[in-house]
Amino acid sequence: MDKDGVARIAAKQIYILPTRIGMLYGTTVIVMLLGSLNYQNNIGLLFAFFMASVGLVAMHHCWYNLLGLAISMRSGPAVFDGDAALFEVTLSNERAGSRYDLRLSGGLDASTPVYLDAHDQRGISFAQPTSRRGLLWLKDIEIETRHPMHLFRAWCYARGQASVLVYPRPAVAAPPPVTNSGDTHRPAARTGDGADDYIGNREYRRGDSTRHLDWKAFARERGLVVKQFGGDDGVEVWIDWTALRTPDPEERIRLLTRQVLDADAANLRFGMRLPGIEIGLAGGPDQMQRCLRELALFNDGQTEPAPH
Amino acid sequence: MAKQNLLPIDEQPERYQTLALVMTVCAAYLPLARYLNWRVSAFVALMLMLRFAAVRWPAAAPGRWLLLGLTLVGVANCLLANHTLIGKLGGTSLLATMLALKLLELRARRDHRISAIALCFVVVVQFLFDQGIGLTLYFGGIAFMIVALLVDLNGGLGSTPIRRAVPVVLRISLQALPLTIVLFALFPRLTSPLWSLGVDQDRGTMGMSESMEPGSISELVINGDLAFRARFDQHPPGSDRLYWRGLVLWEVDNRKWSPGRVGQYQTVNPELTQATERIDYEIVLEPSQQRWMFSLDLPIEHPPNTVLSSDFQLLSDRPITTAKRYRLSSALEFRTAMPAEAEQRYALRLPANTSARMITLVKQWQLETDSDWALVQQGLDFFNREEFHYTLLPPKLGANPWDEFLFETRSGFCEHYAGSFAVLMRIAGLPSRVVLGYLGGEPNRIGGYHLIWQSDAHAWVEVMIAERGWVRVDPTSAVAPFRVDNRGASRLLGAYAPARFHIDSTGVLSMAIRQLRLLADSIDAVWQRSVLDYSAAEQTRLLYRLGLADYGEFALAGIMVAAVTIVMGLILFGLIRQPDAIDPASRCFSLLCRRLAAVGLERNAHEGPLDFAARVAVARPEFSLRVNAIVALYIRGRYMPNPTAADIQSLSRLVKAFVPTRQRRSFSDTKRRKYLT
Structure with missing residues (x-):
């Protein structure tokens, strides 16, 4: 060299x-x-x-x-x-x-x-x-x-x-992240023709409208996934390590990644909390990349079990 | 076709590559057609046609089973033609057939490469048939094509592969030439073969045969081949004195003269009572598959590995299968010792069909003369006086050729004259014998040597005269010049007719043709001497000259390795010495760096040009304006997509004009170091 x-x-x-x-x-x-x-x-x-x-x-x-x-x-x-x-x-x-x-x-x-x-x-x-x-x-x-x-x-x-x-490889689907208030916000499945913002994906359950099926995800062999809508413009979410219960840390990181992607796709303001790391609320591609970078490099990319 | 699609892209041949390979193979086969049996040539031609068809219509390429069938047919065809698959002809036929079949399954580039390499065998076996300079140059071209094919098949030559392949191939070939010469000169040769597959056994004897009967020499004369070349150390004697002595015939029967038991292959060196006008010369004898060699009448020294018999026949130890070069000395004026009684008696034996007419003729000469030598002259006079004709197209002779020639047909060639004259002399009681050889030769002034053709073949007589020993008598020369028949000779021989037919060749065209022929022969002779005859003997001579003869092949191998290393080193040096011409902008920038380093401002390894300029500006503010301008131009010239020539020019001008001077001593060293780090 x-x-x-x-x-x-x-x-x-x-x-x-x-x-x-x-x-x-x-x-x-x-x-x-x-x-x-x-x-x-x-x-x-x-x-x-x-x-x-x-x-x-x-x-x-x-x-x-x-x-x-x-x-x-x-x-x-x-x-x-x-x-x-x-x-x-x-x-x-x-x-x-x-x-x-x-x-x-x-x-x-x-x-x-x-x-x-x-x-x-x-x-x-x-x-x-x-x-x-x-x-x-x-x-x-x-x-x-x-x-x-x-x-x-x-x-x-x-x-x-x-x-x-x-x-990290994003999980196929992840539970919706925690809203800013701290409550576990579960957007009600609205049946109307609400052309609301997309807020995330979840697994298909019987009774879901086929109109909300994410066909692209299906084509990528991620299984049947439903797009969820309903977020307001002002919604702020926290993507939080501790909010998930998955025991395998790598699996948890994949879920978090999915949440980051979904939040960004839904145009939300979001922040992220990892053990020892906190990224403040922000939106836009820079925020997404910052979060993904942290997720990628979390624990030096190692897969050892992370502390709770 | 389905198979072809499975090949990786860089293994798929271009169509022009397949065509070029097949054309090269055709070109290499062409000279071979002269030697191969027509069946083999026909099969090969058929396969090549099929190949060409398959280039145009890929569906025509035979499948695996058909190919297997064709292979069996091809081998059977070779067997049918030659009755063997080994030996020179058998092996060559098989090789040619197999390569033609291989061409039918050219799929990947790999197949093309293998075929191109196998073609080398087809080339090299042809040198067993012919080693002429013309064929060698032709195959030099084929070798060049093989290299070119391999280069082109390797690819990676960018978007215009053929145009880029040419300089590559030329460079490789030209660099290989000096190496080839070194290897050729120094690679130790074998003095005897390791094995024999009967390659040399299918040759017939060539040139002069062992006996002489009417018509045998005329046959030889019509053959236009070269017998040997001779180069004289001194001024060459006139062509009427160039009697090239070959075989001596003692025995005569009703039809032919043949070598006798006396003297032949006898190893005693003969005695000469007088030998003057010594002449030294060198002969390169064409292969004849016979043992006899030729020397100027009369040899006094003979080369090693030869025998000089008591009747002055020069004989090689072994049949001459390749061109043989030898040096020897002869005396043009000589007198042999008197032969022994037994030998004299042997040289008097007459054929059974000696006729009364012949005896009467000789008896009459004896009455008219008083000495042996006068009798000989009488005989020569007879040939001159009577209606004797010298012609290449003599009438056929019956059961008693000597008699018929002397009294009836009276026209013949040298063997008629020599044969019958010797018989007449024996009748007269003078021991005589016939000598077969060549007379004269064609001087090649371009090459400085004489060419002796088979058409110069001649026969003459030696008669034993008391006190003088064996004396040469040439009865043919006694024939009156106006009775020499030129027409027959010129019709049969054309431009090759020997000088003694006095064929008029003063026409401009025929002179030009003659000169061209002599020039071509000079080149051929150099080829023969320096390339074809190069052998272990020459290598030994080289070692002697270097004083390394004691070490034999080891010294030779050592010198070879050293020479190859040196040549290869020179080639590599030539490659590496090519200037690593960096672009002009970088050259200017490095000049700037050198000049600044000279005044104590060295650029650090990690430092980019802008950082460096900034540091220089701090250390020596008076430089900053010029250095910044130079660096700006450098960055434009080096990193912008299309630097203009004007930019580069002004950059170069600025850098050359900028000659920084060292700071005055007042600026302390410590202070400067502080600035610089």
Whole structure:
């Protein structure tokens, strides 16, 4: 890692091994060599030596294709646990010659080879799966090339230098949060055509109007969920760790996340209380992100049982 | 097709790649068609056509079972054509068939790569048939195509792959060339083969045959092949003195002359009582599968691994299967020792069909002359005086060719003259023998050597004269020049007719053709000498010159490894030395940093340009205006999407004009350090 935050591949960091095609090529050259030697066929030897030299030169070109490559990494936006975290890996060619056939391996989807002109750079998005909330560090990325003849594969590792914030996976549905008064406010299921504000979701119960079914949630396989309406503009809610009874802390965090999302979607002013943390009442996307961030990083993203 | 869709994107070949591969394979097969049985060629051609059809209509590609069937048919076809699957022809046929079949299942790029690599075998086996410079250059082109195919198949060349592949392929090939030469020169060679698959056993003998009968040399003369090349150390003698001695024939029967038991393969070195006008020269003999070698009449020194028999025949230890180069010395003026009694008696034996006419003729000469040598002259006069014709198209001779030629047909080629003259001399009691070889040769002034063609084949006679030993007599040269038939020769030989037919070749075109032919042959000779003949012997000579002969192959291998390392190091050095040309804005900025560092203002590693400029402004307020201007331009030139050339120019001008000076000593060091940190 250089001082400008860019990793430059040094000679010692490059590994190189023949590919299977390279092995076949080598065997072919050896057979041609032995045959020509045996029959004292000088032109056959000349040809075998030429092919051997080409292989040798190709090996050095393969190595040289990675040498000095500058790699920088950038984090993508925060994601929810379960979605793929995106990073951007920028490969830059700082020399006057081109670089060919550069690939990132180990990403979620096979990356297409990158060609870099002189002084050119190219950003490759690199997706990494998420499995828990917290900060997800980009793992060491592997850059490989089989340039020029697919006879050798040279590769090197660059230490991951970027992280993506992973929000907890929101629960499918959560009980409505506590209103500001401290009472457990349960909005009455209103049957009228009240075009009121959306305040949250709850699980489907027999008798609910199908008009309020959240079909999108159903399509995302979150089960049957009903949208609840009825919040006033002025309603303020507290999303509170202690208000939930779920024993598993991770499950509780997921429920809280759902509550934050629902509250934001319902345009409510809301605050959040976690053990040792309190975020004051506010509204808007900033508030939502602040809360999600706290939830993501709560207890350093650990799953140990939290104190009551 | 369904299978093709399962391939990852970067393994799917482009159509042009498949086409290029198949075309390259076709080009590599083309020269092979001269050697393969027509059945094999036809099968291969059919498979290639099917392949081309499958490029156009993918549905035409055969399925797995059909391919298996075709493979069986192909192998059976090879067996039918050659009755074997091994050996030079059998193996090559099988290889060609298999590669053609492999082409029918080109799906992934991997298949293309494998086929391109397998093509190398098809190339290398063809050098067993022909090692000429033309074919070598042709296959050089094919090798280049193989490299190009592999580069293009690897991909990662951006949006215009073919245009970008060309410089890559050129760079690889050109860098591989010096390595190839080093390996070729220094890779230790085997002195004898490790195994033999009968590759060399299907060649017939070539060139001169072992015996001589009327018509045998004329046959050889019509053959336009090269017999050998000779290079003289000194000024070459005139072509009428270039009698290239080959076999000596002692035995004569009703039809033919053949080598006798006496003298042949005898290892005693013959004696010469006089040997002057010594001449040194080198010969490169084309392979003949025979043991005899040629030397200028008369050899006095012979090369190693050869035998000089008592009748001055030069014989190799082994049949000559590859071009053989040797040096030797001859005396143009010589006198041999008198042969032993037994040898003289052997050289007097007559054929059973010696006719009365022949005896009468010789008896008459004996009456007219008083010495042996005069008798010989009488015989030559006879050929000159009578209506003897020299022609390549002599009439057919019957049961008694010597007699018929002398008294009836009277037209023939050198074997007629030499054969019958020697018989006449034996009748006269003069021991005689026939020598087979070549006369003259074509000087190649471009290459500085002589070309001796099969069409220069000749036969002459040696007669034993008292006090002089064996004396060369060439009865053919006695024929009156106006009786030499040029038409037959020019019709049969064209431009290759030997000089003794005096064919008029003063036309501009024919002169030009002749010059071109000589130039081509000079190139061929250099090729032969420096590439084809390069062997363990040359390597040993090289080691001698380096004083490492004692270490043998190990020294050679050591030198090879060292040389390859050096060449590879030079290539790598060339690669790495390419300037890491950073963009002009950065270059300007680093110049600024260097100049500021020189006056004690060093940029810290973590410091961005703006922070640095701010710090400089605090430390040296008098710089701030210029430094800020430079940094602003630098940021514009370096990080804005489209920096203008004018910006870069003014940046460069500003930086070059800015030469900061060190602060006066009055500013204490401690104070400065406080400012800077």
